[in-house]
Amino acid sequence: MPATIKGSITVAGQEITITNPDKPLWPEAGITKRIYLEKLAALSPYLLRYCRDRLLTVIRYPHGISGMSFYQKNAPDPLPDFVRTAVQDKINYIVLQGLPELLWLGNLAALEFHPSLHYAGSGLPCEWMIDLDPSLEVEPRIMEAAATVGEVLKSLGLASIPKTSGATGVQIIIPIRPGVTFDDLRKIGHFVGRYVTEKRPDLFTLERLKKHRGDKIYFDYLQHYGGKTLAAPYTPRARPLATVSTPLLWEEVQRNVSPADFHLLNIEERLNRMGDLIVGVPPQPVENIISRLP
Template sequence: MPAERQTETIDGHEVSLSKPDKVMYPDAGYTKADVVGYYRRIAPIILPHLRDRPVTRIRYPNGTGTRPFYEKNAPAGTPDWVRLATLSTPGSSKGRDTADFPVVEDTATLVWLANLAALELHTTQWMIGDDGETRRPDRLVADLDPGEHTGIEDCVEVALLLRERLASDGLTAYAKSSGKKGLHICCPISGEQSDGDVSAYAKALAKELEVERPELVTANMLKKERDGKIFIDWSQNNAAKTTVAPYSLRGLGVPTVSAPMTWDEVEAVRELRFTPDEVFERVDEGGDLWEPMLERGPKVPEVEAPKRRKRAARPRS
């Protein structure tokens, strides 16, 4: 009978691994040992994309067939060698003013999180500054979310429209599968503008494509407005939002990965889900397709804020 708990030395740190045979993905029999093995092997590729970014985790302690929970704050028992960043969390649902976010900068931390059944790793669009509070995004993201009665072809069409529109503003777009049913289109940007500036620009682009292709695109967050359309979610550029990291696992019945894709693959795509083994093959053949996302890009164009209407003066009584 396999041991319920074992300890390994990784990066000079002792990492405790528990219940390796516990099934995390019930439809595939994919175990915790498999999850740990995936993150350990993909570590050299994923770690640069996690560097200096606070990580929000989605944990599935009893596997993906059960309800997960989101976690920002470092859990009790966090090893003292895990880097933490104490950041303000205005509007926190937990009522906290701050949270101690893990920052994943080595394989040991990655494996420690995998052992906690943190299957999904979500990061901000900004890196931690010297003061820990300067949140200027160094990447722009548009999450293409297919509504009911749409297909992969519709999602691809919108991705190509968005790539062309971004290019006209001097921005280079890179694509990755969400690991579920959509696509993420991202651009490296300067890190010199506020999240409000970047969000305003992303929203303006989404609205522009909505006007040009109203039968295909919506920039409206309301679920009822998405039927038959691709929702361009521009809101993830807000400093408080996170997006699943490239190469992160997703929490479906079978293990899938949010995998970077070439534009040739996007144009020819018939499937948007990649397994861990397929991701290893892709990395072995072509390396990290998202390596250019690690470099800074240009500023986004400024978008004029809508003018507020002046209220008519009330007559004095």
């Protein structure tokens, strides 16, 4: 369909222009922009929960995942009246609030959503996330690594939720109470990271430079900080199979599921069946451990 063909939809009272709905965005998965917007609407109750009121960075692929891409931090100009923004460090971020903004971004071929780890106007983290980042493009041990970290957290009295990054890694989410700082979480993150690297030096490393990691999985406790981002739960990813960053049951981690198992074409059925696994875990007493660290 020529790029000049367009239409509009009305969502929550807002009119959104849709251009080139039959453009392939994930060609290998057969996902056009039209299909993407439908799937994005189905994901919205879950994805918005972890993007709302945060500073949003998106990755846009105007010609689909096989074309060029760019990170967008500054909100584009002109903006629809319904899109809210907030300025931090001289950047005018979009603050994603509802389905109209989400579909407007989807029409702009924003295929990945990376929110700040704090709310707009706040310097405190919303949750604690540990990022397990493989050094290999295909890492068959990633679920073993996640299970190892999960057991260490459990031994500290902390419940957690693993989620696929939607790419090659896994993040582990620990809900927290308001008031814990990013520096507090770096301190406990370093403590847990040192422990697992000493326990399993064959599997983990704290080495930041990828060229020095060999085949080990990087236990990244530094990415969780003010001004940084991680892939939101339920964000699609610009990977050939249209994978989605998906929270998991620990039983699924033990079964060694693959991050490729969860994608735009099956995520809706999973969410209808299982709901949001993150909301079932209450804030954890990380303060008790932080207070005992040197």
